[in-house]
Amino acid sequence: MAKKKAAIEPGMQVRIRPGATMPEYESLEIGGWAGRVMEVLGRGAKQTIIVEWDNPTTELIPAEYRNHCELQGLFYGMACVAAADVEAPAES
16 A cells, blocks of 8 residues: 655655756756745645755855845745645655
8 A cells, every 4th residue: 555645744844856946946956955844835736835945955055046036035045836846855
């Protein structure tokens, strides 16, 4: 019997799936980035997850994207990504 996928919930540590891009900056690949779930919005195919990036990930954020965020009034330390692009790290 197949295991049921655990629901992503606030407070969980998550990682972004390989090949995913930043929704508001499509040229930025974010696969492998990690952080903590702050909020889960919506349901089904339109569900989105607000993730606050962890320190190692924040250090990887390119200056070009940081500048883009500042010009747009966005906070680069967080992102709202499609739930399909978010996975909980494997439990050890």
